[in-house]
Amino acid sequence: MALMLQPEVPNQALKSATQFPRLAVLRLHFAIVGCGLGGLAAAYCLGRAGHTVTVFESASCISEVGAGIQISPNLSRLLIRWGLGPELLRASVKPQSITFRRYKTGHRVGWTKWGENMDKDFGSPYCHLHRADLLDMLVKLASPYMTLFLNSRVVSVNADLGELTMESGRRFRADVILGADGVKSMVREIVIGRPDKPIHTGDAAYRAVIPTSEMVKDSDLKPLVDHPEMTGWIGPGRHIMGYCIRGSREYNIVMLHPDRGIRGEAYDIPGSVQQMKADFAGWEPRVEKLLALISHTLIWPLFDRDPLDTWVHPSGKVALLGDACHPMLPYRAQGSAMAIEDAAVLGVLFSHITSRRQIRPLLRAYQALRYPRTTDTQLASRLNQKIFHLPDGPEQEARDISMREGMESSLR
Numbered sequence: 001m002a003l004m005l006q007p008e009v010p011n012q013a014l015k016s017a018t019q020f021p022r023l024a025v026l027r028l029h030f031a032i033v034g035c036g037l038g039g040l041a042a043a044y045c046l047g048r049a050g051h052t053v054t055v056f057e058s059a060s061c062i063s064e065v066g067a068g069i070q071i072s073p074n075l076s077r078l079l080i081r082w083g084l085g086p087e088l089l090r091a092s093v094k095p096q097s098i099t100f101r102r103y104k105t106g107h108r109v110g111w112t113k114w115g116e117n118m119d120k121d122f123g124s125p126y127c128h129l130h131r132a133d134l135l136d137m138l139v140k141l142a143s144p145y146m147t148l149f150l151n152s153r154v155v156s157v158n159a160d161l162g163e164l165t166m167e168s169g170r171r172f173r174a175d176v177i178l179g180a181d182g183v184k185s186m187v188r189e190i191v192i193g194r195p196d197k198p199i200h201t202g203d204a205a206y207r208a209v210i211p212t213s214e215m216v217k218d219s220d221l222k223p224l225v226d227h228p229e230m231t232g233w234i235g236p237g238r239h240i241m242g243y244c245i246r247g248s249r250e251y252n253i254v255m256l257h258p259d260r261g262i263r264g265e266a267y268d269i270p271g272s273v274q275q276m277k278a279d280f281a282g283w284e285p286r287v288e289k290l291l292a293l294i295s296h297t298l299i300w301p302l303f304d305r306d307p308l309d310t311w312v313h314p315s316g317k318v319a320l321l322g323d324a325c326h327p328m329l330p331y332r333a334q335g336s337a338m339a340i341e342d343a344a345v346l347g348v349l350f351s352h353i354t355s356r357r358q359i360r361p362l363l364r365a366y367q368a369l370r371y372p373r374t375t376d377t378q379l380a381s382r383l384n385q386k387i388f389h390l391p392d393g394p395e396q397e398a399r400d401i402s403m404r405e406g407m408e409s410s411l412r
């Protein structure tokens with residue numbers, strides 16, 4: 001029960017995946033469907049390994065929703081090794097601790113020191129960043145290595161030919177097509193050979209960013225800015241995570257709640273601030289004060305999917321990466337970390353290729369290296385949904401006691 005939001009420890013495969021020891025002897029052509037965080041990281045890693053990379057993105061520009069993102073040490077380590085350290089540290093806030101609070105009273109039920117402990121224990125910092133800032137960094141990193149087609153929705157993939165077709169009817173062939181097309185991936189159905197839809201998890205997230213200049217005017221909220229930490233308020237069927245981003249000029253707040261049947265396809269559905277406040281009515285005063293500072297919010301319905309049997313089409317010409325193959329609830333803050341780790345492993349494996357015959361075995365090796373870690377993370381994220389959202393009662397009390405004990409031992 002005490003395990004709530006632990007930073008991921010790097011696995012063996014990743015230790016070598018952070019290096020780029022060589023340029024591939026054989027230069028392949030990769031087509032990547034989707035220019036999200038995972039697609040960009042893959043473009044960089046495969047490009048760095050010497051391959052030609054073409055990326056197809058349905059949107060008309062590369063952008064991210066206005067919200068924060070948690071970068072755990074397993075991800076910050078990769079970004080730093082790729083040369084993004086100074087930018088990452090400049091753009092992010094390092095939380096000094098994580099605190100969980102009871103939703104109604106605000107009493108602290110769990111606390112763990114982070115800050116320099118992250119560097120000490122995991123060799124890299126925990127960072128809070130604006131999603132757009134992370135995207136910008138990856139765009140800069142990947143741009144020299146990729147040709148990008150915007151407004152280019154891929155509508156079908158012929159896996160035997162390694163050929164994709166865009167909405168315009170234009171076709172494109174590659175040695176390998178990578179589906180980095182997110183939780184609603186169409187490439188996924190091609191790879192597994194059957195229809196497969198995202199699962200509504202029953203939860204949705206309100207997202208908002210608050211200027212901290214407003215928060216510091218209130219003595220209850222000021223400490224959240226002066227001593228940056230990750231604060232989680234946990235209550236029945238709902239929880240809130242809040243943290244500072246952008247040099248503590250902004251406070252990111254994400255409010256998880258039952259989705260009430262929202263079935264939108266988009267991530268950025270405008271939400272009702274009034275409904276948002278009603279959903280968290282009766283929560284402790286700090287929460288009410290934070291919500292009072294929000295003038296508009298977005299709703300993200302939360303989907304995930306069951307772990308797949310395979311990420312690689314039998315032809316050996318199409319494979320999946322990121323949310324396309326292992327989407328997860330954000331309750332361990334690991335979705336983009338896993339996508340970017342996938343890219344790192346692909347980059348290193350394909351830097352060793354010497355013959356086309358090795359493509360399929362290398363894609364299978366990629367899956368074998370990544371599958372246990374991403375599956376564990378998917379399932380642990382689902383488990384956190386249950387743990388965070390326990391109804392009032394003995395199980396919730398037992399959770400809080402175990403968290404409090406964890407807190408006391410870490411304070412000793």
Ligand code: FAD
Nearest residue numbers: 034036037038058070154181182322323330333335336337
């Ligand atoms: P996406 O980012 O979804 O990118 C897919 C891209 O493919 C998009 O640009 C899309 O336009 C494009 N596309 C789709 N279909 C097509 C097509 N047919 N043709 C061409 N292009 C196409 N992760 C963390 O590590 N830390 C966090 O703190 C964190 N917080 C989160 C909070 C919330 C509320 C949510 C919902 C998620 C969070 N995540 C977090 C998870 C993270 O956002 C995702 O796991 C990550 O963005 C997945 O990246 P991706 O590249 O696989 O997919």
